[in-house]
Amino acid sequence: MRLSRLLIDDAAASRLLLILAFFLSSPGSLAAQDSAIGGETHARAAAAPAIQAVRATELPVIDGQLDDDAWNMAPLASDFVQFRPDPGQPASERTAVRVLYTDDAVYIGARMYDRDPGGIIRRLARRDEEVTTDAFHVAFDSYFDHRTAFRFSVSVAGVQSDWLMFSDTGEDAEWDAVWESATRTDGEGWSAELRIPLSQLRFARSDVNGAGSMWGINFWREIARLEESSVWSPLPEDGSRVVSAFGTLRDLEGIRPRRNLEVRPYVLSSATREPGTAADPFYTATALHQTVGGDLKYGITDNLTLNVTVNPDFGQVEADPSVVNLTAFETFFPEKRPFFQEGSDIFEFSIGPPSDDNNESLFYSRRVGRSPQGSVTSPAEYRDAPDATNILGAAKLSGKTADGWSIGFLDALTGSETARFSSPAGALGEQLVEPVTNYAMGRIIKDFRDGESAIGLIATATNRRVEDGGGVNFLADAAYTGGVDFRHRFAGGNYQIDGHVLGSTVLGSTEAIERIQRSSVRYFQRPDANHLEFDPTRRRLMGMTALLSVGKVGGGNWQYGLFGETRSPGFEANDLGFQQNADQHMGAAWLNYQQFRPQGPFRRWGLNSVVWSGWNYGGERLFLGGNVNGNFQLKNFWRGFFGLGQDRASLATTSLRGGPALYAPNHWSSWAGMFTDSRKAVQFGAVFNFGGEYGTGTGRWGFSPHVTIQPSSRFQLNLGPSFNRNDRAWQYVAQPRSSAGAHYVFARLSRQTVSLTSRLNYTFSPDLSLQFYAQPFVSAGTYDRWMEADDPRASSFGDRFRVYGDREVRRPDANGFGLYQVDADSDGAPDFSFGDPDFNIKSFRSNLVLRWQYRPGSTVFLVWSRDQQSFVNNGSFRFGRDVGDIARIPSTNIFLIKFEHWLGL
Secondary structure: OOOOOOOOOOOHHHHHHHHHHHHHHHEEEEEHHHHHHHHHHHHHHHOOOEEEEEEEEOOOOOOOOOHHHHHHOOOOOOEEEEEEOOOOOOOOOOOOEEEEEOOEHHHHHEEEEEEOOHOOOOOOOOOOOOOOOEEEEEEEEOOOOOOOOOEEEEOOOOOEEOOOOOOOOOOOOOOOOOEEEEEEEEOOOOEEEEEEEEHHHOOOOOOOOOOOEEEEEEEEEEEEHOOOEEEEOOOOOOOOOOOOHHHHOOOOOOOOOOOOOOOEEEEEEEEEOOOOOOOOEEEEEEOEEEEEEEEEEEOOOOOOOOEEEEEOOOOOOOOOOOOOOOOOOOOOOOOHHHHHHOOHHHHEEEEEOOOOOOOOOOOOOOHHOOOOOOOOOOOOOOOOOOOOOOOOEEEEEEOOOOOOEEEEEEEEEEEOOEEEEOOOOOEEEEEEEEEEEEEEEEEEEEEEEHHHHEEEEEEEEEEEEOOOOOOOOOOOEEEEEEEEEEEEEEEEEEEEEEEEEEEEEEOOOOHHHHHHOOOOOOOOOOOOOOOOOOOOOOEEEEEEEEEEEEOOOOOOEEHHHHHHHEEOOOOOOOOOOEOOOOOOOEEEEEOOOOOOOOOOEEEEEEEEEEEEEEOOOOEEEEEEEEEEEEEEEEEEEEEEEEEEEEOOOOEOOOOOOOOEEEEEEEEHHHHHHHHOOOOOOOEEEEEEEEEEOOOOOEEEEEEEEEEEEEOOOOOEEEEEEEEEEEEEEEEEEEEOOOOOOOOOOEEEEEEEEEEEEEEEEEEOOOOEEEEEEEEEEEEEEEEEEEEOOOOOOOOOOHHEEEEEEOOOOEOHHOOOEEEEEOOOOOOOOOOOOEEEEEEEEEEEEEEEEEEEEEEEOEEEEEEEEEEEEEEEEEOOOOHHHHHHHHHHOOOOEEEEEEEEEOOOO
């Protein structure tokens, strides 16, 4: 669902804060609703199925065969119903599950009957990788809070996956546990046995009065050939509840949480070969590197776990894709490092609109260990700067108490980084490019009414050791954010209201605070922004943001809602978070219809409409628009989506990069995609997008087909070429100055981009896999029709810009200076100049990873990474030439071997 923006004026923002204050200051009203509505929650729990846990007197052997006498002691959980494609109807095939437990583990025995054993789809994959295959899942709400659960899955091929479920419907796929499983296939279908150590779960101690003796539990079964998902305890077809709809596992007697200690040390050796020149004093043809480190996990209390990492290494992590960013804003890259991926249930905190493509957050873990922000400022012939900041150590404390308190704390320390350089005279020197920095985040949430309502606190802190004259005075000394959030479900849990109020403070030198004021997030220096105050003497910047969202989230086919946010000009979260905008009131209204059951040619389908709008604090309209989009799956298992959007003319306050606001014309966008049956050995798909502006000649299109080939259960090949063309009539180029002041230079840009993302997976066994990732990438852009913003707010495109005449502009090849020169007053002498913006960028990035889990939790990685990069000031694009040139680009190659060994103590 694409969700963006709707108008909230200052009065509406005030009302939003008053409503939030009412919810946070009225525990009596919340308690009253608890008695009225909480009863519905307990009624639902009472109606859900239940199964009795049986203490095993003898242990079953985990071999996939349910022939141990111990299984005969346990009652059956059966009578599964469909969740997809026909919610509530009996499952197509019978499933029977039994549960045993001991003081050390929970055992699950599952028999998946199948009248067509030959139709079972069995595909191998590495651990935690999603593929189309038959599978069995079990999830434990061991906190019994109706919000949090630990889910374990094993496929018919024996491939394990696990998730941490949170906030009832959320999932953290990066959570990992160490457990055992085995599967067997026979003439009746297939069977699975799982052993889940209690040390991998979090739960309350059970005692004689029954406390802690009940858990929530549910079982899923996936039948791939039917694309059918069936469950033991029925789930609402709209997906508005998951954990809160679990059944009950009863009579867990005498079990105690384990304050387990897990240690995972690693040893790594690597060799790096990269191009260079013998004259470079920092160049080594082959650089050898060895390091040690490790992770530790310890149960401090029954409910709180401490995770510590020392000198972490992420050499096995896949490289980021190549991008060319011509905007004023930072590019967002998703987190791929395992230590920081785990824990999204506690540490994620979105600060933007509730949409799938919103990345703004108070905690952006890639700030920790980021590329150094400084650079060598002294004259230098050769430079040697680190690619990333060394993480000395990091720790996370997280957990949930029996009375509904969720607690999370993260702290990370990164070391100082220096860049070496040699001057033109040959003298060697060093310059600090990143100071010692400490990052911290704290989160507390209190659940009420069986998790239907909650109030939370959040705080983040960044502290740097910035010394005068150290070369990094442009960085803030300290940055803090904090605030309160809430959520509340009512009317049987089908409606929800949630929101937050946050504040921020940044402290530092005048240079650091001036840089923040001038950043693309706010542009305080805008000459026509009378509501903003740019102060170069500031040593502190403060701001706030507040959000309120209310809507129908369940209870049928229709969902709808309203969203509103206000964000002051001074709000700043980018030291530890990811933020692109400030100085705005915004909001949206949305309406969604989903048909979950087969109807006509469809297995399911949905339509969604959204409208949005926004103004800044000066009353200038920033955006106004809407879109209609839909999705569907046909009965032949093909899937698709489509959408059409329209944005009305508004003021672009960032287009002149700190200059006055520029009138942005109406523009439109459209997108569509189609994908064939995912069960087949060969699958195809394609995504299209088109868009443009009215009256300017700006247009774009993109086409991204892909093919997946799975000739056997072990082998999978994904090929995803991408072709994009963007013709932009007014692309920002530079902001040179002359005696007449600043000139905002624009040009017409014609840009073409081609890439091919390919992945090859070969799985020898569930514990041994080979993965290959590669992405050749070419992007070229050529600029012409030079002009400058003359009357930025003019409604006519011709009046908005003044196009330079042929005699005003001298090309670099004509003047010999490598710069474009402009004679704006036609007196024969250049008034200002700017660099040649034409570009042709080529890259090739690849990773080859052999991964062997030689025992549960312990892994060996063999990795080969290759990186080739090329840039020239030539905007011409010739597909055959450019792709052929990639092979001739000098490459950097990294070879490494890494051992990780898990010890459970």
